[in-house]
Amino acid sequence: MRPLNIAILGCGTVGGGVAKILTEQKELLSKRAGREINLKVIAELNPPAAISRFNLDKKYFAGGGDTVSREDASKNIQNILEAEDIDVVVETMGGKGNFVHDTCLGVLQHGKNLVTANKALLAERGADIFKEAEDKKLQLGYEAAVCGAIPIIKGIKECFTGDIINSVCGIFNGTSNYILTQMQNKGLDFSEALKLAQKEGYAEADPTLDINGGDASHKLILLIKLAFGMEVTMDQLSITGIQNITKNDMDFAREINSSIKLICMARRENNQIFAEVRPMAVKNDNTLSSVNYAVNAVRLDNKYSDTHFFIGKGAGSSETAMSIVSDIVFIARHGDVETYNEKNNLVLGDSKKIAFPYLVSFKTKNLPGTTGLIATEIGKQGINIETVSHNRFSGETADFSVETESCEFDKIEKAIAEIKKINNDLLLEDPKILPILY
């Protein structure tokens, strides 16, 4: 069988990792693939940096290894798209602008298979890319786009084909999990933990997309599409980040034997999907509570095979690159087999209607009778209280939390509205409401 020729677009952290594995392990990969896996060309603006960082031969670089202008880099990419002997194009430029989008679409339009780690692009602007791959019967590998090294895409596509997935959930963002773990273990504030994460290389200078739930949402959107055959957009999804989690929240969670995690969740009930991204208090008995630092985890609940956890590194150069290389080997082995894309007629349910037990934290004036008033109003909504935390008094204010039994979110909202009606000055800020995950 003739070699499978690979082109890489962008030789930074991930692309360079791919080039490194493809060259270091060429013989082994070719054996596994049943045909030669051949890195043919890399398009990169700054080859000298990539060459020294990943110890690569300059022969692989379009332009011979010297720095290239943006204009020439675009030409190199166009040449790759049009080259007759390229089978797979690896897009590791990142971003979701027109150039990257059009390049990815162009790869497929030119009859080549596409492998990418670009979750933002696929989740927000991927519809025509997925469609083009399907129409042209080409492979679109995106294992690396969802939870880095965890093989959840091929897991769902090739390993759970005998099952029906009822729910996908987990910890999909390593940066926010690193921050929450440091807050939990070291008693840090959010801002202190964020600074530490930046210092240690786990958060970028602009961490917005990691801490506001955006990055995690991209992955959830891709998993909803794969597992349930449903298209969801960012603005349809209920997304809450970790920016507002405080030391107090951490303490209240610990008091009910749980840790706060940024949880992505999508659950099928009849023809509805309930999906959301938000911080939850995860009980210590739940395996997700022990997933710490920059690690990712995916939990599946399946009709026939019950609960599964996949836990592994969600980011990193060689970790993400490994997933891309595995996609390449998969294409070499199985590239002729048409992908089956689940498509179902489902609607997005109101995420406020998912029943959860809740951890509700109050900051109130330090007045006798406050606990009773709040507990009474919660009870009036038909919500049972599991436990009330120790009160933290600090001069004029008091902090405490209530752990409820399972109820719908809007009942909690209603109880809070009633409390405000009775005494509008009692609550010093809006209560924090965290679902509790058993």
Added chain:
Amino acid sequence: MRPLNIAILGCGTVGGGVAKILTEQKELLSKRAGREINLKVIAELNPPAAISRFNLDKKYFAGGGDTVSREDASKNIQNILEAEDIDVVVETMGGKGNFVHDTCLGVLQHGKNLVTANKALLAERGADIFKEAEDKKLQLGYEAAVCGAIPIIKGIKECFTGDIINSVCGIFNGTSNYILTQMQNKGLDFSEALKLAQKEGYAEADPTLDINGGDASHKLILLIKLAFGMEVTMDQLSITGIQNITKNDMDFAREINSSIKLICMARRENNQIFAEVRPMAVKNDNTLSSVNYAVNAVRLDNKYSDTHFFIGKGAGSSETAMSIVSDIVFIARHGDVETYNEKNNLVLGDSKKIAFPYLVSFKTKNLPGTTGLIATEIGKQGINIETVSHNRFSGETADFSVETESCEFDKIEKAIAEIKKINNDLLLEDPKILPILY
């Protein structure tokens, strides 16, 4: 494309589960497979029982659904092997006797793909079965043979093809894990916990193979073959079961923040594989320590993608059946692609040479100076002591344990020999030595 026709041999717990999913989900499975998945025939001694247990149509059963003699059942199986229109044979009879072995081999000899959950057969007598599949370029699906519903076989074969596995370890036997969990949580003796496991349906009337590490070893042998390309036999493997774990051991483990688990482990170092099955004290920070009851877990440590955990149900009718059905869909989709079988020239290392920290528990005469004597002799072997437990005095005897830093097993053995030389009556039984897993 023409239908993929399936025959099932044996319609008990697992085979019946397969028949149930194949009939319940025929349409969905066929869509995923890209061709019709067609359950053609079931060979079973007692169809009436299977029909009522799994709500199956009698039309599927060779002989029309009535009880058949052993002789007729054998004929039915022979007919299936010789049938021109059967593509995949599912063996769910169990056992490792000649009949089952020869039937499985015969399936392949007759040019049909084989799917089986039979770990004992494949691990102990599988060499010629694997070889026949390879020679004939047929598929041998055995996802269900290793940790039930966990997709670790396809995980290694198809998802980590861009990586190199350095170590495979985990909890591979649900029954022993259930027993250990009950001992840990309820403070039960081994025999009490075993009885509970039998009562709850987690242990068989003869639990030997589950508690002596035999069943776990079968799975480890299959994973060593797959991940490292090396053949290991049962008698080459160092195997210790959980029969001798006591309440005291559990308490000592708890005192150093760990739980006792039956751990299977195989690690590659240069051209050696170090492999063993034995109870270990797993530190609470290690995800494996939170894998409780009848759940299985596999941990991979990979060159490029670091650490992965796969956690899921290791047994159960629909769980195991799901893995078999997924193998069938995989064969339908990718049956024409030759399997790559890793083959490496590796040797089995001496498992006593793996360095571990150890938890060593002593039952001694209740005499002053005992702790000092024992700690001194351990120190003389160059082993650092991390901590010594609280002493449990009970009349004439004392129980205590020592947590060491990492050292080779034979140094611990040597220290114990020296202690016996100094005072042959001091130790009332041989100390229990458990590796500690961080």
